[in-house]
Every structure is written in C-alpha cells, then in structure tokens.
Amino acid sequence: MAIKFVILGFLEAESLTGYDLKKRFAASETFHWSGNNNQIYTALVQLYNEGLVNKEVQDQERGPSRKVYSITPEGQTVLRHWLLTSPELPQLRHPFLAQLAWADGLTAVELDNLLSQYENEVYVKLRMAQEQAERDAQQLPRRTPREAFLWRQIGNYWVAFYQHELDWVRRLRAEVIE
Known part of the structure; x- marks a missing residue:
C-alpha cells in the first residue's frame, strides 16, 4: 500500500491537515502505517509538488498556522487510476x-x-x-x-x-x- 494513495483517498472525502491525517492513520487497522509520522508529511509535500493536492495556509490566533490539504482534479485522476489497478493480496506476517x-x-x-x-x-x-x-x-x-x-x-x-x-x-x- 503506497501511503500517497491513502492520503489522496482521505483528501477526496474531505480537506485535512497533516495532523488530521496522522490521527486517521493511527486510529485504523486498515490504514495502519508502520513508518514514522514524517513519512506522512513527506508524502504531502511530494503530492503538493506533483500538483496532486492543494495547500491552504490558515492563520490561527493561537499556535502555528494550519496547512489544510485538498485533492486536485489531477489527484483525483491518479487516485482513480490506482483504484482501477489489480488489487494486491495482503502480505501476511504472523x-x-x-x-x-x-x-x-x-x-x-x-x-x-x-x-x-x-x-x-x-x-x-x-x-x-x-x-x-x-x-x-x-x-x-x-x-x-x-x-x-x-x-x-x-x-x-x-x-x-x-x-x-x-x-x-x-x-x-x-x-x-x-
């Protein structure tokens, strides 16, 4: 499972911050990501640089600015292409x-x-x-x-x-x- 496709899927449903995405990954068996949190943020930067997501910086009265990400039409196309590929069987390690x-x-x-x-x-x-x-x-x-x-x-x-x-x-x- 490539992390970028899961991120695109979450962003297709709604705009989210990197922290929101981190919480979604942490709370899920299906989207469990064993890597560190920096991989989520790194993937967001890559997706942004590839034009697959937009980033809106929202200033807050308290704390740092929030970076809210949303999927672009190009990102939707890439997500759809991934959805149409042959599914991978699970890699079972027990x-x-x-x-x-x-x-x-x-x-x-x-x-x-x-x-x-x-x-x-x-x-x-x-x-x-x-x-x-x-x-x-x-x-x-x-x-x-x-x-x-x-x-x-x-x-x-x-x-x-x-x-x-x-x-x-x-x-x-x-x-x-x-």
Whole structure:
C-alpha cells in the first residue's frame, strides 16, 4: 500500500491537515502505517509538488498556522487510476505462528500460558475492532449509500478477522490440553 494513495483517498472525502491525517492513520487497522509520522508529511509535500493536492495556509490566533490539504482534479485522476489497478493480496506476517512453530520445546503448562496470553491479546484486539467499527459507522465518509456500505464492511472485516483468530486459538488450546 503506497501511503500517497491513502492520503489522496482521505483528501477526496474531505480537506485535512497533516495532523488530521496522522490521527486517521493511527486510529485504523486498515490504514495502519508502520513508518514514522514524517513519512506522512513527506508524502504531502511530494503530492503538493506533483500538483496532486492543494495547500491552504490558515492563520490561527493561537499556535502555528494550519496547512489544510485538498485533492486536485489531477489527484483525483491518479487516485482513480490506482483504484482501477489489480488489487494486491495482503502480505501476511504472523509472528505468533513463527513462535508457535518451535513451541514443542515448552512444557504443557508453558505452552498453555503462551496460548492463553495470545488468546487474551486477541480478545482485546477483537473488542477494540468492535468498538472501532461502531465509532466508524458514525464518523466515516458516507457520501453515497454504497460508500457507507463499503466502510461498514471494512470494519466488519476486522471484527471477523479477530473473531476467527480468537476461535482458532481457543480450539488450539482445547486440543493441546487433551
């Protein structure tokens, strides 16, 4: 996922500051960006230099001026081109599976503790995904009924993902204990 396309997508929905974008990335499983925040600002500068976004500087009584970015028609064209490209499959890296591959060296109690800890962590992520999906249903773009539906389905995906992971680790624990 190229960060610039996600930024263009956010800006197509509404004009935002770099800080607003940073918050959107931080709050999302779907748009999680593992890089540092400077990459968001660097991408905004590149998009501006390429003519894909506009920048409006808004003076404030308190604090520094705000730089509000909006997508240009050229940016909309680039975003549309990206949307029409073949989708990439997810790049799955699952550190717990790598850890589990070598867990036969643990005692039964140690293995159960490992699985229990993972189960608890997944449960917390599931609850967070459920709460995020509920919040998103109220806050995310819904310019059309289809857009609202797509955003709801993205939230549902993460809930189902963590529910599946939780069900899997619970089955694993039950079978290992037997």
